[in-house]
Amino acid sequence: MKNAGTLVVTTPSDREIVMTRVFDAPRDLVFDAHTKPQLLKRWLTGPDGWTMDVCDVDLRVGGTYRFVWRHAAGGSEMGMGGVYREIVRPECIVQTERFDQAWYPGEGLGTLVLREQDGRTTLTSTMLYESKETRDMVLKSGMEGGVSASYDRLATVLESQISGATKGAA
Structure with a gap:
Protein backbone atom coordinates (compact mmCIF):
# COMPACT_ATOMS: atom_id res chain seq x y z
CA MET A 1 0.00 0.00 0.00
CA LYS A 2 1.39 3.37 -0.85
CA ASN A 3 1.61 5.71 2.10
CA ALA A 4 -1.44 7.94 1.66
CA GLY A 5 0.06 10.61 3.81
CA THR A 6 2.40 11.49 6.56
CA LEU A 7 1.52 12.66 10.02
CA VAL A 8 0.99 16.40 10.36
CA VAL A 9 1.18 17.81 13.90
CA THR A 10 -0.06 21.30 14.73
CA THR A 11 -0.74 23.31 17.88
CA PRO A 12 -3.79 25.51 17.15
CA TRP A 43 -1.06 -1.18 15.33
CA LEU A 44 -1.34 0.95 18.48
CA THR A 45 2.07 0.07 19.88
CA GLY A 46 4.11 3.26 19.49
CA PRO A 47 7.83 2.96 18.81
CA ASP A 48 9.40 -0.36 17.83
CA GLY A 49 9.92 -2.82 20.66
CA TRP A 50 6.56 -2.24 22.38
CA THR A 51 3.54 -4.55 22.42
CA MET A 52 0.03 -3.97 23.72
CA ASP A 53 -0.62 -6.69 26.28
CA VAL A 54 -3.94 -5.39 27.62
CA CYS A 55 -6.62 -3.94 25.37
CA ASP A 56 -10.05 -3.67 26.99
CA VAL A 57 -12.72 -1.65 25.20
CA ASP A 58 -16.29 -1.03 26.41
CA LEU A 59 -17.40 1.06 23.42
CA ARG A 60 -20.39 3.02 24.69
CA VAL A 61 -20.87 6.48 26.12
CA GLY A 62 -19.79 6.15 29.75
CA GLY A 63 -17.88 2.95 28.93
CA THR A 64 -14.18 2.66 29.65
CA TYR A 65 -11.06 1.52 27.88
CA ARG A 66 -7.77 0.27 29.28
CA PHE A 67 -4.48 -0.25 27.45
CA VAL A 68 -1.21 -1.61 28.84
CA TRP A 69 1.97 -1.69 26.75
CA ARG A 70 5.15 -3.60 27.53
CA HIS A 71 8.64 -3.03 26.15
CA ALA A 72 10.49 -6.19 25.12
CA ALA A 73 13.87 -4.98 26.38
CA GLY A 74 13.70 -4.71 30.16
CA GLY A 75 9.97 -5.34 30.43
CA SER A 76 8.98 -1.78 31.32
CA GLU A 77 5.25 -1.22 31.30
CA MET A 78 2.99 1.73 30.53
CA GLY A 79 -0.75 1.76 31.19
CA MET A 80 -3.52 4.21 30.48
CA GLY A 81 -7.26 4.37 30.32
CA GLY A 82 -10.23 6.62 30.10
CA VAL A 83 -13.95 7.05 29.58
CA TYR A 84 -15.84 7.39 26.30
CA ARG A 85 -17.81 10.66 26.32
CA GLU A 86 -19.18 10.62 22.77
CA ILE A 87 -19.35 8.02 20.00
CA VAL A 88 -20.81 8.68 16.57
CA ARG A 89 -20.02 5.68 14.36
CA PRO A 90 -18.07 6.01 12.04
CA GLU A 91 -17.43 9.74 12.41
CA CYS A 92 -16.23 10.65 15.87
CA ILE A 93 -15.01 9.40 19.26
CA VAL A 94 -14.41 11.64 22.27
CA GLN A 95 -12.63 10.10 25.26
CA THR A 96 -10.60 11.03 28.31
CA GLU A 97 -7.00 9.88 28.74
CA ARG A 98 -5.09 9.30 31.98
CA PHE A 99 -1.80 7.41 32.34
CA ASP A 100 -1.14 5.10 35.30
CA GLN A 101 2.27 6.64 35.92
CA ALA A 102 1.21 10.24 35.46
CA TRP A 103 4.05 11.58 33.35
CA TYR A 104 1.93 14.65 32.73
CA PRO A 105 -0.48 16.23 35.21
CA GLY A 106 -4.23 15.70 34.99
CA GLU A 107 -6.01 14.06 32.12
CA GLY A 108 -6.28 14.76 28.44
CA LEU A 109 -9.40 14.87 26.30
CA GLY A 110 -9.06 13.23 22.90
CA THR A 111 -11.34 13.81 19.92
CA LEU A 112 -11.00 11.57 16.88
CA VAL A 113 -12.75 12.77 13.72
CA LEU A 114 -12.86 10.68 10.52
CA ARG A 115 -13.84 12.21 7.17
CA GLU A 116 -14.06 10.11 4.02
CA GLN A 117 -13.78 11.28 0.44
CA ASP A 118 -13.35 9.00 -2.58
CA GLY A 119 -12.50 5.99 -0.41
CA ARG A 120 -9.77 7.82 1.50
CA THR A 121 -10.13 8.81 5.14
CA THR A 122 -8.67 11.88 6.77
CA LEU A 123 -8.09 11.17 10.44
CA THR A 124 -7.86 14.17 12.75
CA SER A 125 -6.98 13.52 16.39
CA THR A 126 -7.12 16.46 18.77
CA MET A 127 -5.73 16.23 22.30
CA LEU A 128 -6.74 18.93 24.78
CA TYR A 129 -4.62 19.23 27.92
CA GLU A 130 -5.15 21.08 31.19
CA SER A 131 -2.36 23.60 30.55
CA LYS A 132 0.15 24.88 28.01
CA GLU A 133 2.93 23.39 30.16
CA THR A 134 1.35 19.95 29.91
CA ARG A 135 0.88 20.28 26.15
CA ASP A 136 4.52 21.31 25.77
CA MET A 137 5.67 18.41 27.97
CA VAL A 138 3.79 15.97 25.72
CA LEU A 139 5.27 17.55 22.58
CA LYS A 140 8.81 17.11 23.99
CA SER A 141 8.18 13.47 24.99
CA GLY A 142 8.77 11.95 21.56
CA MET A 143 5.04 11.41 21.16
CA GLU A 144 5.16 12.43 17.50
CA GLY A 145 7.55 9.60 16.60
CA GLY A 146 5.44 7.02 18.42
CA VAL A 147 2.22 8.22 16.79
CA SER A 148 3.85 8.29 13.36
CA ALA A 149 5.15 4.71 13.78
CA SER A 150 1.73 3.53 14.98
CA TYR A 151 -0.05 5.20 12.05
CA ASP A 152 2.40 3.56 9.62
CA ARG A 153 1.38 0.21 11.14
CA LEU A 154 -2.28 1.23 10.96
CA ALA A 155 -1.89 1.80 7.20
CA THR A 156 -0.58 -1.78 6.89
CA VAL A 157 -3.44 -3.18 9.01
CA LEU A 158 -5.98 -1.31 6.88
CA GLU A 159 -4.38 -2.66 3.71
CA SER A 160 -4.68 -6.22 5.05
CA GLN A 161 -8.34 -5.62 5.99
CA ILE A 162 -9.05 -4.36 2.45
CA SER A 163 -7.13 -7.27 0.87
CA GLY A 164 -8.96 -9.78 3.07
CA ALA A 165 -12.34 -8.31 2.14
CA THR A 166 -11.42 -8.37 -1.56
CA LYS A 167 -10.29 -12.01 -1.39
CA GLY A 168 -13.41 -12.95 0.58
CA ALA A 169 -15.62 -11.40 -2.11
CA ALA A 170 -13.86 -13.25 -4.93
Missing part, protein backbone atom coordinates in the same frame (compact mmCIF):
# COMPACT_ATOMS: atom_id res chain seq x y z
CA SER A 13 -4.06 26.70 20.77
CA ASP A 14 -1.96 26.78 23.93
CA ARG A 15 -3.55 23.55 25.20
CA GLU A 16 -4.09 21.48 22.02
CA ILE A 17 -2.15 19.13 19.81
CA VAL A 18 -3.81 18.22 16.50
CA MET A 19 -2.54 15.24 14.50
CA THR A 20 -3.78 14.60 10.95
CA ARG A 21 -3.11 11.76 8.55
CA VAL A 22 -4.81 10.48 5.39
CA PHE A 23 -5.35 6.73 4.92
CA ASP A 24 -6.24 4.86 1.71
CA ALA A 25 -9.22 3.16 3.36
CA PRO A 26 -12.91 3.80 4.01
CA ARG A 27 -13.66 5.39 7.37
CA ASP A 28 -15.68 2.38 8.56
CA LEU A 29 -12.43 0.39 8.54
CA VAL A 30 -10.47 3.19 10.20
CA PHE A 31 -13.17 3.47 12.90
CA ASP A 32 -13.07 -0.30 13.48
CA ALA A 33 -9.28 -0.17 13.79
CA HIS A 34 -9.71 2.34 16.64
CA THR A 35 -12.41 0.39 18.48
CA LYS A 36 -11.82 -3.35 18.03
CA PRO A 37 -9.20 -4.85 20.38
CA GLN A 38 -8.00 -7.43 17.84
CA LEU A 39 -7.13 -4.58 15.45
CA LEU A 40 -5.87 -2.07 18.04
CA LYS A 41 -3.30 -4.59 19.31
CA ARG A 42 -1.86 -4.85 15.80
Whole structure:
Protein backbone atom coordinates (compact mmCIF):
# COMPACT_ATOMS: atom_id res chain seq x y z
CA MET A 1 0.00 0.00 0.00
CA LYS A 2 1.39 3.37 -0.85
CA ASN A 3 1.61 5.71 2.10
CA ALA A 4 -1.44 7.94 1.66
CA GLY A 5 0.06 10.61 3.81
CA THR A 6 2.40 11.49 6.56
CA LEU A 7 1.52 12.66 10.02
CA VAL A 8 0.99 16.40 10.36
CA VAL A 9 1.18 17.81 13.90
CA THR A 10 -0.06 21.30 14.73
CA THR A 11 -0.74 23.31 17.88
CA PRO A 12 -3.79 25.51 17.15
CA SER A 13 -4.06 26.70 20.77
CA ASP A 14 -1.96 26.78 23.93
CA ARG A 15 -3.55 23.55 25.20
CA GLU A 16 -4.09 21.48 22.02
CA ILE A 17 -2.15 19.13 19.81
CA VAL A 18 -3.81 18.22 16.50
CA MET A 19 -2.54 15.24 14.50
CA THR A 20 -3.78 14.60 10.95
CA ARG A 21 -3.11 11.76 8.55
CA VAL A 22 -4.81 10.48 5.39
CA PHE A 23 -5.35 6.73 4.92
CA ASP A 24 -6.24 4.86 1.71
CA ALA A 25 -9.22 3.16 3.36
CA PRO A 26 -12.91 3.80 4.01
CA ARG A 27 -13.66 5.39 7.37
CA ASP A 28 -15.68 2.38 8.56
CA LEU A 29 -12.43 0.39 8.54
CA VAL A 30 -10.47 3.19 10.20
CA PHE A 31 -13.17 3.47 12.90
CA ASP A 32 -13.07 -0.30 13.48
CA ALA A 33 -9.28 -0.17 13.79
CA HIS A 34 -9.71 2.34 16.64
CA THR A 35 -12.41 0.39 18.48
CA LYS A 36 -11.82 -3.35 18.03
CA PRO A 37 -9.20 -4.85 20.38
CA GLN A 38 -8.00 -7.43 17.84
CA LEU A 39 -7.13 -4.58 15.45
CA LEU A 40 -5.87 -2.07 18.04
CA LYS A 41 -3.30 -4.59 19.31
CA ARG A 42 -1.86 -4.85 15.80
CA TRP A 43 -1.06 -1.18 15.33
CA LEU A 44 -1.34 0.95 18.48
CA THR A 45 2.07 0.07 19.88
CA GLY A 46 4.11 3.26 19.49
CA PRO A 47 7.83 2.96 18.81
CA ASP A 48 9.40 -0.36 17.83
CA GLY A 49 9.92 -2.82 20.66
CA TRP A 50 6.56 -2.24 22.38
CA THR A 51 3.54 -4.55 22.42
CA MET A 52 0.03 -3.97 23.72
CA ASP A 53 -0.62 -6.69 26.28
CA VAL A 54 -3.94 -5.39 27.62
CA CYS A 55 -6.62 -3.94 25.37
CA ASP A 56 -10.05 -3.67 26.99
CA VAL A 57 -12.72 -1.65 25.20
CA ASP A 58 -16.29 -1.03 26.41
CA LEU A 59 -17.40 1.06 23.42
CA ARG A 60 -20.39 3.02 24.69
CA VAL A 61 -20.87 6.48 26.12
CA GLY A 62 -19.79 6.15 29.75
CA GLY A 63 -17.88 2.95 28.93
CA THR A 64 -14.18 2.66 29.65
CA TYR A 65 -11.06 1.52 27.88
CA ARG A 66 -7.77 0.27 29.28
CA PHE A 67 -4.48 -0.25 27.45
CA VAL A 68 -1.21 -1.61 28.84
CA TRP A 69 1.97 -1.69 26.75
CA ARG A 70 5.15 -3.60 27.53
CA HIS A 71 8.64 -3.03 26.15
CA ALA A 72 10.49 -6.19 25.12
CA ALA A 73 13.87 -4.98 26.38
CA GLY A 74 13.70 -4.71 30.16
CA GLY A 75 9.97 -5.34 30.43
CA SER A 76 8.98 -1.78 31.32
CA GLU A 77 5.25 -1.22 31.30
CA MET A 78 2.99 1.73 30.53
CA GLY A 79 -0.75 1.76 31.19
CA MET A 80 -3.52 4.21 30.48
CA GLY A 81 -7.26 4.37 30.32
CA GLY A 82 -10.23 6.62 30.10
CA VAL A 83 -13.95 7.05 29.58
CA TYR A 84 -15.84 7.39 26.30
CA ARG A 85 -17.81 10.66 26.32
CA GLU A 86 -19.18 10.62 22.77
CA ILE A 87 -19.35 8.02 20.00
CA VAL A 88 -20.81 8.68 16.57
CA ARG A 89 -20.02 5.68 14.36
CA PRO A 90 -18.07 6.01 12.04
CA GLU A 91 -17.43 9.74 12.41
CA CYS A 92 -16.23 10.65 15.87
CA ILE A 93 -15.01 9.40 19.26
CA VAL A 94 -14.41 11.64 22.27
CA GLN A 95 -12.63 10.10 25.26
CA THR A 96 -10.60 11.03 28.31
CA GLU A 97 -7.00 9.88 28.74
CA ARG A 98 -5.09 9.30 31.98
CA PHE A 99 -1.80 7.41 32.34
CA ASP A 100 -1.14 5.10 35.30
CA GLN A 101 2.27 6.64 35.92
CA ALA A 102 1.21 10.24 35.46
CA TRP A 103 4.05 11.58 33.35
CA TYR A 104 1.93 14.65 32.73
CA PRO A 105 -0.48 16.23 35.21
CA GLY A 106 -4.23 15.70 34.99
CA GLU A 107 -6.01 14.06 32.12
CA GLY A 108 -6.28 14.76 28.44
CA LEU A 109 -9.40 14.87 26.30
CA GLY A 110 -9.06 13.23 22.90
CA THR A 111 -11.34 13.81 19.92
CA LEU A 112 -11.00 11.57 16.88
CA VAL A 113 -12.75 12.77 13.72
CA LEU A 114 -12.86 10.68 10.52
CA ARG A 115 -13.84 12.21 7.17
CA GLU A 116 -14.06 10.11 4.02
CA GLN A 117 -13.78 11.28 0.44
CA ASP A 118 -13.35 9.00 -2.58
CA GLY A 119 -12.50 5.99 -0.41
CA ARG A 120 -9.77 7.82 1.50
CA THR A 121 -10.13 8.81 5.14
CA THR A 122 -8.67 11.88 6.77
CA LEU A 123 -8.09 11.17 10.44
CA THR A 124 -7.86 14.17 12.75
CA SER A 125 -6.98 13.52 16.39
CA THR A 126 -7.12 16.46 18.77
CA MET A 127 -5.73 16.23 22.30
CA LEU A 128 -6.74 18.93 24.78
CA TYR A 129 -4.62 19.23 27.92
CA GLU A 130 -5.15 21.08 31.19
CA SER A 131 -2.36 23.60 30.55
CA LYS A 132 0.15 24.88 28.01
CA GLU A 133 2.93 23.39 30.16
CA THR A 134 1.35 19.95 29.91
CA ARG A 135 0.88 20.28 26.15
CA ASP A 136 4.52 21.31 25.77
CA MET A 137 5.67 18.41 27.97
CA VAL A 138 3.79 15.97 25.72
CA LEU A 139 5.27 17.55 22.58
CA LYS A 140 8.81 17.11 23.99
CA SER A 141 8.18 13.47 24.99
CA GLY A 142 8.77 11.95 21.56
CA MET A 143 5.04 11.41 21.16
CA GLU A 144 5.16 12.43 17.50
CA GLY A 145 7.55 9.60 16.60
CA GLY A 146 5.44 7.02 18.42
CA VAL A 147 2.22 8.22 16.79
CA SER A 148 3.85 8.29 13.36
CA ALA A 149 5.15 4.71 13.78
CA SER A 150 1.73 3.53 14.98
CA TYR A 151 -0.05 5.20 12.05
CA ASP A 152 2.40 3.56 9.62
CA ARG A 153 1.38 0.21 11.14
CA LEU A 154 -2.28 1.23 10.96
CA ALA A 155 -1.89 1.80 7.20
CA THR A 156 -0.58 -1.78 6.89
CA VAL A 157 -3.44 -3.18 9.01
CA LEU A 158 -5.98 -1.31 6.88
CA GLU A 159 -4.38 -2.66 3.71
CA SER A 160 -4.68 -6.22 5.05
CA GLN A 161 -8.34 -5.62 5.99
CA ILE A 162 -9.05 -4.36 2.45
CA SER A 163 -7.13 -7.27 0.87
CA GLY A 164 -8.96 -9.78 3.07
CA ALA A 165 -12.34 -8.31 2.14
CA THR A 166 -11.42 -8.37 -1.56
CA LYS A 167 -10.29 -12.01 -1.39
CA GLY A 168 -13.41 -12.95 0.58
CA ALA A 169 -15.62 -11.40 -2.11
CA ALA A 170 -13.86 -13.25 -4.93
